[in-house]
Amino acid sequence: MDIFIDIILLTLLSATALAVARIRKLFCAIMMFGIFSLVSACLFVTMDAVDVAFTEAAVGTGIATILMLATMALTSTEEKRPPYQPLVALLVVVVTGSVLVYGTMDLPDYGDPMAPIHQHVAPRYIQQSPEEVGPPNMVTSVLASYRGFDTLGETAVIFTAGLSIYALLGLGRRENRDHIVEDDHA
Amino acid sequence: MNLIGHYNYLISIFLMMVGFFVVICRGNLIKKLIGLNIFSTSVFILYITMGKVAGGTAPIVVPGPGPHIYTNPLPHVLILTAIVVGVATTAVGLALTVRIKERYGTIEEDEIRLKDESL
Numbered sequence: 001m002d003i004f005i006d007i008i009l010l011t012l013l014s015a016t017a018l019a020v021a022r023i024r025k026l027f028c029a030i031m032m033f034g035i036f037s038l039v040s041a042c043l044f045v046t047m048d049a050v051d052v053a054f055t056e057a058a059v060g061t062g063i064a065t066i067l068m069l070a071t072m073a074l075t076s077t078e079e080k081r082p083p084y085q086p087l088v089a090l091l092v093v094v095v096t097g098s099v100l101v102y103g104t105m106d107l108p109d110y111g112d113p114m115a116p117i118h119q120h121v122a123p124r125y126i127q128q129s130p131e132e133v134g135p136p137n138m139v140t141s142v143l144a145s146y147r148g149f150d151t152l153g154e155t156a157v158i159f160t161a162g163l164s165i166y167a168l169l170g171l172g173r174r175e176n177r178d179h180i181v182e183d184d185h186a
Numbered sequence: 187m188n189l190i191g192h193y194n195y196l197i198s199i200f201l202m203m204v205g206f207f208v209v210i211c212r213g214n215l216i217k218k219l220i221g222l223n224i225f226s227t228s229v230f231i232l233y234i235t236m237g238k239v240a241g242g243t244a245p246i247v248v249p250g251p252g253p254h255i256y257t258n259p260l261p262h263v264l265i266l267t268a269i270v271v272g273v274a275t276t277a278v279g280l281a282l283t284v285r286i287k288e289r290y291g292t293i294e295e296d297e298i299r300l301k302d303e304s305l
Contacts, residue, residue, distance in 0.1 A: 017200075071284055079294075111239060113255075139262045161275065
């Protein structure tokens, strides 16, 4: 039953992605991307990744879609038709895709409990983290304790992103700065 | 390998290639960022697929006796970080798009190139 839901959701995802690639109205494309994100969040739930699912639903679907809509409102709402046929791009994509499919041939089947990924550190996290760290949610334990430095790095990335957006858009004193740049040109 | 067991991998590669195609082929900068996001979501699906254990449950301790099977929590942690970082980079890209629109008056790649060449 699980695998059945999984296959339906994945097929739905491919249809949505193709629609995003084809639609020229940016508003529709952004909305389709929101649907894409939400369906992928459902897929994460069927694959037992509940933390990932609600982060994707909140951050991927919510914030990313709102940011894209805001940018669309500030720029343009329609994509121009490209003057050339995308044959070379299609060829590159098909070749890359076939190489990747060839690369996945040796991977273990979906849900295989003997896969190498389940043999190394994961058993320790599953067995020891409730005693060693405390919270019943193992994802929280690994995120905040065993891999705390990764989370620190993530915070640094977000801080840098915030700074660069502030530098790019210069909230508040934007009119002034544009005048200065124009004066320099003159 | 069998087709059902590898269906997740095949579809995530397909989604990756759709995202890649949008990034290299569409001239609109917002559309490129949407393609980039589709690409990154497909990588998330690939990772989460690898963590799944058949018959397992979400990695939250189930009280009570008996051996419980849990899905591998490690890919979930990595992808949680990746989702948040992905949105941060998308936000920077969108801010750049707004600036480009202010300077060039367009967000179509070929028109931007024309304006650059005419300088």
